[in-house]
Amino acid sequence: MRGIGWHRAALAGSLLVGIMFLGIIADLVWQSLGVLSWHFLWSPPSEMGRGGIGPEVRNTLVMVGAASLISLPLGLAGAVFRVEYSGAPLFVKVFDRVRFTFLSLPTIVVGLLVYQWVIVGLGWPLSIRSGIVALVVMNWPFVVNVGIEALEGVPDTCREGSLALGATRSQTLRRIVFPTALPALVAGLGAATARLLGESAALIFTAGMNVAVHWSWGMPGETLAVHLWYLRTESLAPYANAEAAGTGVVLLAVVALVLYLTQKIAHWLKPRDYSRKSA
Amino acid sequence: MNTKPAPDLVVQNLSVHYGEQVALKDVTLQIEGGQILALIGPSGCGKSTFLRVLNRLVDRSAEAHCTGEVFLGDTRVLDPKTDVVALRRAVGMVFQQPSAFPFSVFDNVAYGPRLQGVRSASRLRSLVESSLKQAALWDEVRGKLRRPAASLSGGQQQRLCIARALAVSPEVLLLDEPTAALDPLSTAKIEELILALRGDYTFVLVTHNLQQAARVSDVTAFFRQGRLIEIAPTRDMFTAPKCEETEEFLTGRYE
Numbered sequence: 001m002r003g004i005g006w007h008r009a010a011l012a013g014s015l016l017v018g019i020m021f022l023g024i025i026a027d028l029v030w031q032s033l034g035v036l037s038w039h040f041l042w043s044p045p046s047e048m049g050r051g052g053i054g055p056e057v058r059n060t061l062v063m064v065g066a067a068s069l070i071s072l073p074l075g076l077a078g079a080v081f082r083v084e085y086s087g088a089p090l091f092v093k094v095f096d097r098v099r100f101t102f103l104s105l106p107t108i109v110v111g112l113l114v115y116q117w118v119i120v121g122l123g124w125p126l127s128i129r130s131g132i133v134a135l136v137v138m139n140w141p142f143v144v145n146v147g148i149e150a151l152e153g154v155p156d157t158c159r160e161g162s163l164a165l166g167a168t169r170s171q172t173l174r175r176i177v178f179p180t181a182l183p184a185l186v187a188g189l190g191a192a193t194a195r196l197l198g199e200s201a202a203l204i205f206t207a208g209m210n211v212a213v214h215w216s217w218g219m220p221g222e223t224l225a226v227h228l229w230y231l232r233t234e235s236l237a238p239y240a241n242a243e244a245a246g247t248g249v250v251l252l253a254v255v256a257l258v259l260y261l262t263q264k265i266a267h268w269l270k271p272r273d274y275s276r277k278s279a
Numbered sequence: 280m281n282t283k284p285a286p287d288l289v290v291q292n293l294s295v296h297y298g299e300q301v302a303l304k305d306v307t308l309q310i311e312g313g314q315i316l317a318l319i320g321p322s323g324c325g326k327s328t329f330l331r332v333l334n335r336l337v338d339r340s341a342e343a344h345c346t347g348e349v350f351l352g353d354t355r356v357l358d359p360k361t362d363v364v365a366l367r368r369a370v371g372m373v374f375q376q377p378s379a380f381p382f383s384v385f386d387n388v389a390y391g392p393r394l395q396g397v398r399s400a401s402r403l404r405s406l407v408e409s410s411l412k413q414a415a416l417w418d419e420v421r422g423k424l425r426r427p428a429a430s431l432s433g434g435q436q437q438r439l440c441i442a443r444a445l446a447v448s449p450e451v452l453l454l455d456e457p458t459a460a461l462d463p464l465s466t467a468k469i470e471e472l473i474l475a476l477r478g479d480y481t482f483v484l485v486t487h488n489l490q491q492a493a494r495v496s497d498v499t500a501f502f503r504q505g506r507l508i509e510i511a512p513t514r515d516m517f518t519a520p521k522c523e524e525t526e527e528f529l530t531g532r533y534e
Binding site: 155167179180 | 440
C-alpha cells in the first residue's frame with residue numbers, strides 16, 4: 001500500500017507538467033491571434049507595419065531539408081560501417097568515443113568551426129549554403145547515432161539466418177537489415193530533423209539574420225528560429241511581440257508535423273501482425 | 280526432392296580459438312552421410328562453435344581462428360579458397376531462437392531461392408509449397424502464405440525456419456538447440472520432422488535435451504570444455520558409456 005502515495009504524487013506531477021505545457025502553448029496561440037493569417041505566412045517581414053514570415057518559412061524548409069538530405073547518406077554510411085563492417089573492438093571503442101563527443105558538442109561551437117572553415121577559410125559569404133554546411137555538420141553525428149540504434153535493433157538471428165542461407169553480407173544488409181531497421185530509422189530521422197528546425201545560434205553567424213529580396217544559395221537567409229531570436233532581441237517592429245508568438249506557433253506546428261508524419265510512416269512501415277487483429 | 284546424396288562429415292584435429300580463449304581443442308570425428316549426429320555437453324563446451332565451423336558462420340567473429348581439417352563430402356570447409364556462399368547453401372542451419380524474417384510466410388521461404396536468382400513466380404510457388412510440405416507446416420499455413428511470419432506460433436516459426444533452409448536444397452542441416460524455446464508438443468513435431476528427413480540430409484543436432492538426443496540421433500558426441508570426450512552410436516552411449524565423465528553427465532551426477 002505504500003506505493004500508492006508515490007503513484008498519486010507521480011500522477012499529479014505528470015498532470016501538472018502537462019497542464020503547464022498546454023498553458024504555454026495556449027498562451028503563445030493567444031498572443032499570436034492578432035497576427036496569424038495567410039498574409040503573415042506568405043509575406044516578408046517588415047519593420048514598419050504588419051510583416052510576415054514567408055521567406056523564413058521557405059528558408060527553414062530549404063535549409064533543414066537540404067541538410068537532412070545531405071547528412072542522411074553520410075550518417076547512414078557511418079552507422080553501417082560501425083555496426084555491420086567494423087570487426088576490431090578497438091575501432092568500435094574509438095568510434096563510439098568520437099561519436100559521443102560530437103553528440104554532446106554544443107551546436108554553437110559547431111557553428112564556430114564551420115564559420116572558421118567555410119566563411120573564413122573558403123571565403124564563402126554569410127549565406128544559406130554556409131548555414132546548410134553548419135546544419136549538416138551538426139546533424140551528421142545524430143544521424144549516425146539514429147542509424148546505429150536502428151541497425152543494432154535488428155536481431156542478430158536475422159543476419160545469421162540470412163547468411164546461413166548463402167546470402168552475402170551486402171545482400172543481407174539490403175534485403176534483411178535495412179527493411180527491418182527502416183521504421184526505427186524513419187522515426188529517429190524525424191526527431192533529428194525536428195531538432196534541426198529549432199537550431200538558431202550557430203545559424204546566426206553562418207546563414208545570417210536577414211532575408212534577401214532575391215533568394216539564392218549564396219545569399220543570407222534566416223530561419224524561423226533565428227527570426228524568433230531576432231524579434232525578441234533587436235527588432236523595433238510595432239507588432240514584434242505578437243509576431244514572435246506567431247513565429248513560435250508556426251515553428252511548433254512544423255516540428256509537430258514532421259514528428260507526426262515520420263511516426264506515422266514508421267508505424268506504417270512496421271510489419272503488421274494480422275493474427276491479433278482478426279482475433 | 281534432394282537428388283544429391285548426403286555427404287559424409289569428417290573432422291580432423293579441429294581446434295578453434297577466440298583470441299586467447301580455446302573454444303575447441305583437437306576434435307576428430309567422422310559420421311556417414313545421412314546420419315544424425317547429436318552433440319551434447321554442458322553449456323560453453325564448444326558444441327555451438329563446432330556447429331558454426333561447419334558453415335563457417337564462425338568467420339563472423341574477427342577473433343576466431345580455426346586449425347585442422349573439416350570435410351563435408353569433397354568440400355574442404357576451412358580452406359580459405361572455399362566459396363563460403365556455396366558452402367552455406369549446401370549447409371542449412373536452424374537456430375535456437377526462431378529467426379523468421381519480418382516478412383510474410385511465403386517471402387521467408389522464398390528468400391533463399393530468390394537469392395539464387397529464381398524469379399519465376401510459378402517456380403517459387405512450387406518450391407515454397409514443397410519446402411513447407413517437407414517441413415510439415417503446409418497444412419497449417421496454406422491459404423495464409425501472405426501473413427507475416429510473426430503471426431505464427433513459436434513452433435510453427437521454427438518449422439518455417441526449417442522449410443526456409445530446405446528451400447535452397449541443402450545437403451547438410453545444422454540444428455542449434457532447435458527446440459530449446461518450444462513447448463513439448465512443438466518439440467515432438469520437430470523431432471518427428473527430423474526423423475522423417477533422416478537419410479536425405481546429414482544432420483548435426485546440438486541439444487541440451489538428453490532424451491531428445493537419445494530419441495532422434497544415430498551417433499552421439501559428448502563435449503566438455505572444448506574437447507570431444509566420447510563419440511559412439513547413440514544406443515551404446517546411452518546404455519553403456521565408456522568414459523566415466525560421460526556417464527556422470529548422462530546420469531546427472533556431473534559436477
